[in-house]
Amino acid sequence: MNPNSKIYVAGHRGMVGSAIVRQLLLEGYSNLVLKTSQELDLRDQKATYKFFEEEQPEYVFLAAARVGGVWANYTRGAEFIYDNIMIQTNVIDAARKYGVKKLLFLGSSCIYPRLAPQPMKEEYLLTGPFEPTNEPYALAKVAGLKMCIAYRRQYGCNFISIMPTNLYGPGDNYDLMESHVLPALLRKFHEAKLERKKQVVVWGSGSPMREFLHVNDLASACIFLMKNYNDELWLNCGSGEEISIGALAELIREIVNWQAEIIYDTSKPDGMPRKLLDSSRLRALGWQPHYSLREGITDVYNNHFEKDYAKYSKKVSYSSQ
Numbered sequence: 001m002n003p004n005s006k007i008y009v010a011g012h013r014g015m016v017g018s019a020i021v022r023q024l025l026l027e028g029y030s031n032l033v034l035k036t037s038q039e040l041d042l043r044d045q046k047a048t049y050k051f052f053e054e055e056q057p058e059y060v061f062l063a064a065a066r067v068g069g070v071w072a073n074y075t076r077g078a079e080f081i082y083d084n085i086m087i088q089t090n091v092i093d094a095a096r097k098y099g100v101k102k103l104l105f106l107g108s109s110c111i112y113p114r115l116a117p118q119p120m121k122e123e124y125l126l127t128g129p130f131e132p133t134n135e136p137y138a139l140a141k142v143a144g145l146k147m148c149i150a151y152r153r154q155y156g157c158n159f160i161s162i163m164p165t166n167l168y169g170p171g172d173n174y175d176l177m178e179s180h181v182l183p184a185l186l187r188k189f190h191e192a193k194l195e196r197k198k199q200v201v202v203w204g205s206g207s208p209m210r211e212f213l214h215v216n217d218l219a220s221a222c223i224f225l226m227k228n229y230n231d232e233l234w235l236n237c238g239s240g241e242e243i244s245i246g247a248l249a250e251l252i253r254e255i256v257n258w259q260a261e262i263i264y265d266t267s268k269p270d271g272m273p274r275k276l277l278d279s280s281r282l283r284a285l286g287w288q289p290h291y292s293l294r295e296g297i298t299d300v301y302n303n304h305f306e307k308d309y310a311k312y313s314k315k316v317s318y319s320s321q
């Protein structure tokens with residue numbers, strides 16, 4: 001990539017895509033092509049081909065996706081498999097057809113087996129059954145990374161993939177039925193503080209272990225790989241910092257500064273018992289995260305929460321794509 005390269009960031013209004021755009025602009029890449037999902041529905045193959053034919057992007061960050069937390073995945077699997085397979089298939093094939101120089105596909109740590117040894121290495125892919133609550137999403141993401149490999153082998157396309165751990169950051173989703181745990185708990189403790197409530201409900205048992213990465217750190221990894229990595233093996237991208245959901249709730253309670261009692265709602269699913277990536281391959285290439293979990297959550301709560309939360313606080317339900 002050079003400063004004049006034409007770069008398409010698919011999904012630039014989402015949390016990941018917008019972080020990639022901010023980082024590209026900071027690094028002096030300004031020839032960006034951006035389309036909202038209203039302007040270009042990537043599930044529509046004809047429209048996607050037409051866009052690539054007209055714009056001829058040289059580099060593509062494929063961050064457009066249907067995403068959501070454990071409950072959204074569990075209850076709306078059809079949308080997660082359909083939207084993701086359609087979007088990624090159309091973009092990857094259009095990138096081949098219209099001669100894109102390089103494409104980065106964004107997957108997810110849920111591609112690995114539910115009971116994979118921890119931390120999870122890239123080679124554990126497809127060595128056991130998926131976590132059932134997010135199987136449709138996981139299957140779609142596995143199809144995406146395998147498609148990049150197949151296109152590289154058959155057509156010589158320089159398509160690479162990154163598998164991020166659970167993300168949070170500016171532009172997150174604060175709809176309680178759609179969101180991931182971290183924004184959900186920020187909202188719950190914040191509202192408890194405003195309403196002087198004595199209790200906050202946390203889903204599941206509190207015992208699952210998760211790893212969280214600030215989305216700005218993921219964006220820097222994506223751009224780093226676009227510049228420096230050209231192999232078929234997908235790479236894991238995590239912070240290496242693991243925490244139980246119960247301890248996360250306590251940390252968020254401390255950052256929001258409202259001493260409510262934590263109540264566990266075990267009618268909601270726990271999802272995967274443990275999900276920690278082994279990111280040593282990516283780190284060996286020279287990338288490392290900038291934010292600790294405490295710093296990252298404090299940044300989000302102090303600098304971004306108010307604006308992002310305002311979009312959701314008056315709505316009952318919201319779809320991100």
Ligand code: GFB
Pocket residue numbers: 068069070071073074108109110133134137138165166167176178179180181182184185201202203204205208210245268269270271272275
């Ligand atoms: O972040 P989360 O929704 O996604 O949930 P996953 C993580 C854990 O937090 C689960 C618990 O054990 C939840 O039960 N949790 C506690 C909560 N309170 C809450 C709450 O108020 N809201 C939410 N959402 N969770 C998703 C996958 O899994 O993560 C996707 O379904 C994807 O496919 C994504 O991989 C990164 O980590 O369980």
